[in-house]
Amino acid sequence: MGPPTPTPTPTPARRFGRPREGQSQSSPNLYVANCGPAVGLSYETIASVFGAFGEVKAVNPADESGVRVVVSFAEEGCARTALATLQGRPCPQLGGRCLHIRYSQLQPQPQPLSLGHPPPLSVVALMASELNISGLYLLHDFVSVEQEQALIAAVDQRPWNNLSKRRVQHYGYEFCYATRNVNPKQKLGELPSFVLPVLNKLSMFAKLDITADIDWDQLTVNEYPPGVGLSPHIDTHSAFEGLIFSLSLAGPCIMEFRRYADGDWRAKASLGSNMKIENPEHNSNFIRKSIHLPPRSMLLLSGEARYAWHHYIPHHKIDVVNDTVIRRGTRRVSFTFRKVRTAPCKCDFPQYCDSQR
Ligand SMILES: O=C(O)CCC(=O)C(=O)O
Numbered sequence: 001m002g003p004p005t006p007t008p009t010p011t012p013a014r015r016f017g018r019p020r021e022g023q024s025q026s027s028p029n030l031y032v033a034n035c036g037p038a039v040g041l042s043y044e045t046i047a048s049v050f051g052a053f054g055e056v057k058a059v060n061p062a063d064e065s066g067v068r069v070v071v072s073f074a075e076e077g078c079a080r081t082a083l084a085t086l087q088g089r090p091c092p093q094l095g096g097r098c099l100h101i102r103y104s105q106l107q108p109q110p111q112p113l114s115l116g117h118p119p120p121l122s123v124v125a126l127m128a129s130e131l132n133i134s135g136l137y138l139l140h141d142f143v144s145v146e147q148e149q150a151l152i153a154a155v156d157q158r159p160w161n162n163l164s165k166r167r168v169q170h171y172g173y174e175f176c177y178a179t180r181n182v183n184p185k186q187k188l189g190e191l192p193s194f195v196l197p198v199l200n201k202l203s204m205f206a207k208l209d210i211t212a213d214i215d216w217d218q219l220t221v222n223e224y225p226p227g228v229g230l231s232p233h234i235d236t237h238s239a240f241e242g243l244i245f246s247l248s249l250a251g252p253c254i255m256e257f258r259r260y261a262d263g264d265w266r267a268k269a270s271l272g273s274n275m276k277i278e279n280p281e282h283n284s285n286f287i288r289k290s291i292h293l294p295p296r297s298m299l300l301l302s303g304e305a306r307y308a309w310h311h312y313i314p315h316h317k318i319d320v321v322n323d324t325v326i327r328r329g330t331r332r333v334s335f336t337f338r339k340v341r342t343a344p345c346k347c348d349f350p351q352y353c354d355s356q357r
């Protein structure tokens, strides 16, 4: 068997192109060649280098090569200065690479409705910063393809528990789906040694001013067959501490975040409201934001993202990420790292908090 082909990140590449005839030749978007995750430069690093010229709204892959990106500034003037300063010169902050830069324009797109699937409900973000949810972070390429393979091989050698639509493994503490909680008095053991490289790398988040130096003691591995998702939920506040990391492996998914206007949908149902909301999917009183989680990316839920937003993986065989149609052809395996809570939660979101009711 040859080396695994990394699953390509769906890109908004076709959304951008060279300015066409009749289109303005300058733009807030820059096409930048010779940098990207394939040469060890993360989107965050690129955003910070270009951020020296003004507010960067997004850095997107320009195609599936991993060495071409589109940097979108909030203002055209900032793109102009960045292009004039960086074009064709070695950039010390980007490993001395010589960048090839030109303007790039957002191109009008045909609607993909003829493909026989519903239109996307909302724009799907590729970077957490686009969602503007406090405490939500996404790091692309958090593990290498080789590490991904080793992690998957390790869990495939261990027994899976079958749920109705997906399989799970629990380490550290068993997670009980009926109570959505753990029994803190029943420790199964330490986290397995095959996740140590991942745990060590979590300290990278310290750069984001988050103390990630935590003694993680609960790991849930989820295996989702193609098209299987996860119901909207907030991880029980009293069960786990305030940082939850989730590593996506093998296949991608879209994760939707929902902020319910009336607090927790369950609170309303249990108050005997005549709205009879038994399932959050029947309550439309929320705002939603979606993000694409590619394989090998690490998601962090903290603060408001962890405590006040439901997270949800829609049950779709086909996801539409902006103009790109992605078939979930492979299983997705996620590793969710959590710290079991030993004292009541005292978060700033009592309306969602089972410790504060
Ligand atoms: O699969 C994931 O990334 C999320 C899993 C999750 O939300 C959970 O186990 O509570």
Ligand SMILES: [Fe+2]
Residues within 6 Å of the ligand: 233, 234, 235, 311
């Ligand atoms: Fe969760």
